[in-house]
Amino acid sequence: MGSDVSQLPMIARWLEDEARDLRRRAGILRTPSESPFASLSKFGLPTPTATEADAGKKLDAGLRAILATHKNGTPQEQAAAVKEYFASLSPTQQAVVAAADPSFVGNLEGVPPKVRFAANRISIQKEFDEENSYFQGLATNDPAYKRTKARIETLRSFLNPRLKKTSDGNGRIVDVEATRQFLIFDAHFGSTGDPKASPFPDGRVAEVVGDLEKAEHVAFRVPGILNRLDNFNDFSKGGYNLIQDAKRVEQPDTAVVSWLGYDTPEVGDSVDPTKAILGGYQLNAFRQGISVNLRQDAKTSLFAHSYGTLVTSKALQSGLTNIDNVTFMGSPGLGPNIHSVADFHMPNTNFFAMRAVGDPVSYTQGHGDDPADFPDIKRLGTDGATGHSDYYKVGTGSLANMQQILFGDTKKLTFTNTTLDQEKVGAAEVRELVMFLHERVDPEVVNKMGADLDPIVQGILNGRSSLKDVILPIHSVLNKYNMLDRVKPDELFGEVQKLAGNLAYKQTYKAAKDRGAPDFVAKIAANTAATSSRGLLTVVTWPVVKVLEFDRLRNNTRQLVDGLRSDGRKMLGDGQEMTSEVAQDGRRIVSDGTQMGGTLFKDGGNIALGIGDTFVHPGHVIDNTAGALKSMDHAKSQFLSKGGDAVAAFNRATNTVVDKSGSIIHTGRDMGSKALHKGTDVIDSALNFVGF
Incomplete structure (x- = not known):
């Protein structure tokens, strides 16, 4: 009994800690209702009096006059002028300007970060109130219910604190609440990918983790397709993981900006580089403008994923040069004119690339050469990461390598030079098949067809359609662009048979060698397997080819008569x-x-x-x-x-x-x-x- 009683104080402390943690987590789920003055105070800005608040219009007019004077300046020159203007204001005046026009001030480069954080918090609260009111009137069977609910919950999470790990000074790692910091917030920016699923545009958001103005190391993260306001937390989580050390404690001398500042494509228009070109200019302008708020000696790293690598490539080509490190991961290609690091003409920047095992986006090379294959790039290991979305996953070699780049400890980087065949069975054949299709279909046709297919894909993604429902619409789009004439069925399946034979050869040869067979025996077995594979596939695909050829004949006859x-x-x-x-x-x-x-x-x-x-x-x-x-x-x-x-x-x-x-x-x-x-x-x- 004495032994059990002696453990009671320890159990009590544990229960106390658990209760405190539960109270914190419960607080995160609360419905926010915060005045603009409370938002200002979250970031240490004073609460203006009624008389001082009346001066907001005058101060706002002064700010706009400064911008008008420098309208022809570079983004950095404009940001420097804005910074100088705010430096001339008292903290109370800065608070007045933020409260007077929060959507303008919150997204303006050169404004002190804490003022932008406060202004965007005011905008987020306003947007939450309006969208939540709209959501309350939606029926649960409304097509927009699911996405709108996710958007409301995301806005709610923006206003509630997040938990971060820190040291309590006694050697213990504890969770503490941290107010979220948004450098950009515009809920009405961009396109509406699926109006039936959501009546709201995708929006743009940028969240900062760490002290941006004091950080020695600063990272900018650029996402790919399908990222938007309602799923932003999935993207921002990677920023939290990136800034943490091995004990999951956030590094005090580091800041990470998760930048969703461009209109990301949906599935259909992801084949079109148009949004990447515009996004590249926006990324460049953001980086130049935010430079006035960083330490002059801060080391900067840019981490781009998927379609975001194409955006980054366009930004680098449009003049973004003040970056110390650039890392491409899961890239569909950097554009038809980029075949090596040398094409960027940036000798003072370190370039890295990652291609995780089984990442289909890298295998397709939909927008050009895969940077992981560039002869003059440093290709990093991705141990533990598989597929297209694991690069920021805790415990992976890809996250560890990014952290080493960000923290400046490049001696611990791990590298790889695996081939497509070593990474994924059939990866090389997939790449060859995509190249075969690229040669036969013009990019302009691909872009138009992608735009027509996107509403159909959105119906599947948002649960309105099943695969059975979309077969005929997809068939109609393919016929509209004469795909059976551009890629003839017999040629397509001939290419598939060839690639299947190549794959069978590789796999059989490897299996035979693994079992100790002599080289000539392994080659005989591999050739036999390749021949059998092609023959079997010919038999299996013959009915499909004939159906498609009949479809092609019917379409061509109808088009001729019409x-x-x-x-x-x-x-x-x-x-x-x-x-x-x-x-x-x-x-x-x-x-x-x-x-x-x-x-x-x-x-x-x-x-x-x-x-x-x-x-x-x-x-x-x-x-x-x-x-x-x-x-x-x-x-x-x-x-x-x-x-x-x-x-x-x-x-x-x-x-x-x-x-x-x-x-x-x-x-x-x-x-x-x-x-x-x-x-x-x-x-x-x-x-x-x-x-x-």
Whole structure:
């Protein structure tokens, strides 16, 4: 009993710690309701009085005047001017400006970080209140319910504290609450990837972990596709992991910025580099602007993932040079013009790359060469990370290497030089297949097709559609872009059979060698396996090829008939329109000619009568001469008027004939060209279908 009683104080302390931790975690789930003044106080800014608050408009106008003066300056010059303006303000005045226009101040480079944090906290509270009110009116079966709920919970988490590990001074690691710090917040930025699933744009956010102004080491993280405000916490978690040491304690001399400052693509438009180009300019502007708030001797590292590597590549090409280290991970390629580190022309920057085992994005090379294969890059190990999304996972070699880069301890870096075959069975064949498709489909077509496919993919991702529901819509999109003509079924499956044979050869050869077989035996077995694989795949895929070839024949025949019908209708319409307009102008010419003839006859008769009357009555010569002149003027006027109308009608008729005849000829020539091209496709698809 004495032994048990002696443990009671220890148990009591444990229960006390657990209770404290539960209270903290419960606090994180509370619904926030915070005044702007409370948001200011979270970051040590004073609460303005009513009189001081009235000065907000004047101070805000002064800030905008500074920006107007430097509107043609670089992002760094503009940020420096803003920083200088805020340095001239008292803490109370800074608080007044933040409260007066929080959305403007919170996203403005050069504003002191704590002022931006406070301003964005005010904006987050306002956005939470508005979106939560909207959410309360949604039915649970509404398509927007799920995504909107996730967005509300994310905004709630922004306002509630997070838990971080720190030392209590007695050697114990404890969890403490930390107010979250947002350097950027704009809930209405960017596109709305799926309006049915969410009525709100994707938004942009950047969170800071650590003391940005005092940190010796600063990291910027750039994400890839499908990242947005409602799932930002999944992205920001990687920043928390990055800044921690082996004991999960955040390093005091380090800061990490998780930057979601560009409009990330959805699945469909991820094949299009447009958003990466714009995002690159935005990343460059952000990095240049934030430099005025960093230590001059701060070491900076940029960690880019997936499509974010393409964004980073575009930023580096647009002038982003003040970065000490750049790490690409899970990259689909850095653009068609980047084949090595040397192409960036940045000799003072260290470049690293990672490709985890089984990362399909790196294998596809959808946007260019995989940086992990660059001859002049340092390729880092990723032990423990698999697939596309494990790079920041705790305990992996990829996270450990990033931490060494960030903390400046590069002596502990681990490297690898594994090949595709060593990393994943079939990875090399996947890359070859993608290259085969790239050669046959223009990038412009890929981009347009991706945009058309994206709504279909969004329906699957957000649970509105099943795979069975999307087969016909996908089939329709593929037919729209004539994919069976661009990538013929027999050629596609021929490539698949070839790659399958290559894969079978590699695997069989390796298995035979692993069992101690001589090299010639291993090669015989491998060749036999490759031949068998190709033969078996030919038998299995033959019905599929025939179905697709019949589909291609049907599509081409329909397109040929539809094209002939459409162009024929246009030619007929142009001919009818030409006939109608020429007839109308002809009637006008006849009418004007008739009227002009009648006028000339009448006026000529009047002149003749006047001349005759003058011979009979010479005293009437003056009156008859005046009448004759009047008749001549009237005849001249009518001749010019009706003659001009007739000439105009004739010109219109001529132009109509020329224009419509040209259109008919052009349509006919175009119809002939398309008929010849599509007719060739019909013949080719028919021959393929019957086996020639």
